[in-house]
Amino acid sequence: MKWNTGKTIHLTRPLLPSVDRMTERLQTIWQSGWITNNGSQHGQLERELRHYLGAEHIALFNNGTLALLLGLKALDLTGEIITTPFTFPATVQAIDWNGLTPVFCDIEPETLTIDPTKIEALVTEQTSAILAVHVYGNPCKVEEIQKIADKYGLKVIYDGAHTFGTKWEGRPIGNYGDMTMFSFHATKLFNTIEGGALVFKDGQLAGKLASLKNFGLSGPEEVVLSGLNAKLNEVQAAMGLEVLKLVKEERRKRAQVKQQYDRFLADIPGVRILTSLEGEQSSYQYYVIEIDEALFGASRNDVHEWLNEHAIMTRKYFSPLCSDFPWYAHLPSAQREELPQANRLVSRVLALPYYGELELDVAKAICEVIRQFQSTVSRAAQLRLEGELG
Numbered sequence: 001m002k003w004n005t006g007k008t009i010h011l012t013r014p015l016l017p018s019v020d021r022m023t024e025r026l027q028t029i030w031q032s033g034w035i036t037n038n039g040s041q042h043g044q045l046e047r048e049l050r051h052y053l054g055a056e057h058i059a060l061f062n063n064g065t066l067a068l069l070l071g072l073k074a075l076d077l078t079g080e081i082i083t084t085p086f087t088f089p090a091t092v093q094a095i096d097w098n099g100l101t102p103v104f105c106d107i108e109p110e111t112l113t114i115d116p117t118k119i120e121a122l123v124t125e126q127t128s129a130i131l132a133v134h135v136y137g138n139p140c141k142v143e144e145i146q147k148i149a150d151k152y153g154l155k156v157i158y159d160g161a162h163t164f165g166t167k168w169e170g171r172p173i174g175n176y177g178d179m180t181m182f183s184f185h186a187t188k189l190f191n192t193i194e195g196g197a198l199v200f201k202d203g204q205l206a207g208k209l210a211s212l213k214n215f216g217l218s219g220p221e222e223v224v225l226s227g228l229n230a231k232l233n234e235v236q237a238a239m240g241l242e243v244l245k246l247v248k249e250e251r252r253k254r255a256q257v258k259q260q261y262d263r264f265l266a267d268i269p270g271v272r273i274l275t276s277l278e279g280e281q282s283s284y285q286y287y288v289i290e291i292d293e294a295l296f297g298a299s300r301n302d303v304h305e306w307l308n309e310h311a312i313m314t315r316k317y318f319s320p321l322c323s324d325f326p327w328y329a330h331l332p333s334a335q336r337e338e339l340p341q342a343n344r345l346v347s348r349v350l351a352l353p354y355y356g357e358l359e360l361d362v363a364k365a366i367c368e369v370i371r372q373f374q375s376t377v378s379r380a381a382q383l384r385l386e387g388e389l390g
């Protein structure tokens with residue numbers, strides 16, 4: 001099939017409210033003259049998100065990375081943090097910037113989240129927490145992780161950047177562990193352009209986090225902690241309030257795109273769908289496939305290039321592995337032989353274009369481009385084989 005619409009299919013598109021709705025809110029902000037530092041938009045967004053996420057406590061931040069960084073700081077963690085190499089750099093950079101050491105644990109091949117059966121062997125006297133990631137919105141094995149944490153007295157923090165508003169076994173995903181971070185970056189399902197949040201169990205952390213994101217101030221003339229500036233401003237909060245109204249419909253549309261992909265990718269040899277949760281459990285954040293080179297006949301990189309040549313943008317989420325960052329080369333847990341699944345899967349994953357406005361016939365056409373490629377390469381392999389035999 002020839003791909004000839006002439007337009008580039010992007011990986012994602014931010015959810016945008018109408019300019020008129022935003023203008024209305026901006027007028028309110030302008031009239032108030034209050035543009036950051038816990039304004040009324042911020043207060044309203046905090047209330048709405050606490051409700052939406054089913055959270056006991058919530059704190060908003062100017063991005064997810066600083067939310068996570070300050071969340072770890074608020075928990076007074078020390079020494080080593082057991083985490084996953086298969087994530088966005090921000091997860092482990094939040095560990096770094098707290099002066100803590102990541103200990104990489106391999107992932108399990110079904111969900112690509114941290115493998116709980118490998119965690120216990122990594123616990124030492126220095127371990128203070130487990131930082132796990134709900135990769136692509138696939139929930140971690142939360143019960144098993146909690147069991148290990150309870151046994152060794154460890155905190156559990158989740159990077160939930162991909163799991164906005166999803167439930168797991170009937171409970172909001174942010175109810176698991178001590179703390180969960182959400183990212184509101186433009187590429188995430190819900191966005192405030194840039195932004196993030198922590199939801200947490202211990203209400204005593206609320207004051208501490210409020211201080212940490214505001215230079216460690218506890219009053220106009222009192223500095224009690226080594227904080228940062230990580231406040232969400234009023235324009236970001238206004239954006240959030242308008243975008244939040246659109247999330248339900250966006251999830252509905254993405255569910256349809258997902259159905260289309262599921263249907264037309266199902267029988268392509270060597271393609272496995274890694275984001276298969278449905279309904280309230282699916283985050284509808286990414287649509288990711290695994291390419292098995294032996295079955296498909298070409299590698300993930302080949303598929304990525306082939307799609308790019310057809311103006312279809314894809315991303316190798318998450319490549320490279322965080323354990324391959326040069327400053328971790330000395331860590332025993334970062335060695336490739338210690339992380340066989342992560343190192344196997346990192347060269348096989350591919351995120352496809354995914355957003356509500358993606359037309360269903362375009363989603364179908366993307367599948368057909370992949371199917372064509374697969375049948376071409378497998379036919380070529382067949383002919384080569386026959387040539388060798390003959």
Ligand SMILES: *Cc1c(COP(=O)(O)O)cnc(C)c1O
Nearest residue numbers: 063064065088090161183184185
């Ligand atoms: C997006 C993302 C982050 C970073 O969030 P920002 O809001 O962009 O700082 C952290 N972890 C994961 C897994 C992410 O996908």
